[in-house]
Amino acid sequence: MPAASSDVPGKPPIASIDRLIHEPARYLIMAYLFVVESADALFLQRQTELTWGNLSSHLSKLEEAGYIAIKKEFLNKKPHTMLQLTDEGREAFKGYRTNMKQVLDDLPQPKQD
Amino acid sequence: MQKGTDLKQIQRRVYMSYFQDGLWDILLGVFLVGWGVMIMFEFVAVMGGIWVAFFFIVLGLKRWLIYPRAGYIKIAEARRQQMKMVIMGVVLLLLGLAVSFLFDVGSQPAWIGEYFMFLFGAMMAIIIFVLGYWWKVDRWYVYAGLVLAAFAAHQWLYAPLNLSFIVPGVVVILCGLGLLLRFLRRYPKPAGEGPGASG
Numbered sequence: 001m002p003a004a005s006s007d008v009p010g011k012p013p014i015a016s017i018d019r020l021i022h023e024p025a026r027y028l029i030m031a032y033l034f035v036v037e038s039a040d041a042l043f044l045q046r047q048t049e050l051t052w053g054n055l056s057s058h059l060s061k062l063e064e065a066g067y068i069a070i071k072k073e074f075l076n077k078k079p080h081t082m083l084q085l086t087d088e089g090r091e092a093f094k095g096y097r098t099n100m101k102q103v104l105d106d107l108p109q110p111k112q113d
Numbered sequence: 114m115q116k117g118t119d120l121k122q123i124q125r126r127v128y129m130s131y132f133q134d135g136l137w138d139i140l141l142g143v144f145l146v147g148w149g150v151m152i153m154f155e156f157v158a159v160m161g162g163i164w165v166a167f168f169f170i171v172l173g174l175k176r177w178l179i180y181p182r183a184g185y186i187k188i189a190e191a192r193r194q195q196m197k198m199v200i201m202g203v204v205l206l207l208l209g210l211a212v213s214f215l216f217d218v219g220s221q222p223a224w225i226g227e228y229f230m231f232l233f234g235a236m237m238a239i240i241i242f243v244l245g246y247w248w249k250v251d252r253w254y255v256y257a258g259l260v261l262a263a264f265a266a267h268q269w270l271y272a273p274l275n276l277s278f279i280v281p282g283v284v285v286i287l288c289g290l291g292l293l294l295r296f297l298r299r300y301p302k303p304a305g306e307g308p309g310a311s312g
Contacts (some may be wrong), residue, residue, distance in 0.1 A: 043183065047130070
């Protein structure tokens, strides 16, 4: 289950921020998967520079939330595991970005000295 | 974890990851050097064969050397289609260039005949520039500039034509080899399997 819905009617944007995606490492994983069709764990590890343990833990949480899917493919005639954003994950990521932009836009401008 | 979170930067890093190993640079360099060798020895068929063979060698190296170190991605379908269109356009342009180079150009206006080699080099430079722009690889702009400068040297300083291909080609190959060595040092083959990396 997602930590918070990305678009809850009647709630202010800050209350609708998806806390699962809000964690920086998971945001980065989601962002990489958002711009590609699919990627393997090694690619994500190289790009995010997370440790294998951290990456594995974040991937598990995202998979439990239904945001990413794991699919088996054949690469060089060997089975290969690819990770992909689900439709739900893609929508959640878009919603998170929209909500965050809204929250940041709503913040008062800092005073100029 | 030190990477930025800007989506455009992330997209750029993903596309750049295709070119960080220098293999496409080496392929471009071989292509340029091949033109020079072809002019020197008139090995048209042989060079054509070598280019095709080298293209498949690069694809093989990507598969066996690069992906096990850097990981594997599938880019989005829309981007893949656009890439196919650009590559097809470039191939057609290159074919057009080859035809214009290998066959008679005497029936063209006089100024085309006079500046033919520079125009030829400029078109080649534009293709390299467009590829660099499309793939978001800035160093390809430098390669395009090198090719243009080499053909300008041939047109106005009377440098040998084959060197107009070979000199930038060798520079590009050396850059590519440097990138490949840096890539291999930076990304050793992982000793164990990552979470879900394989199997």
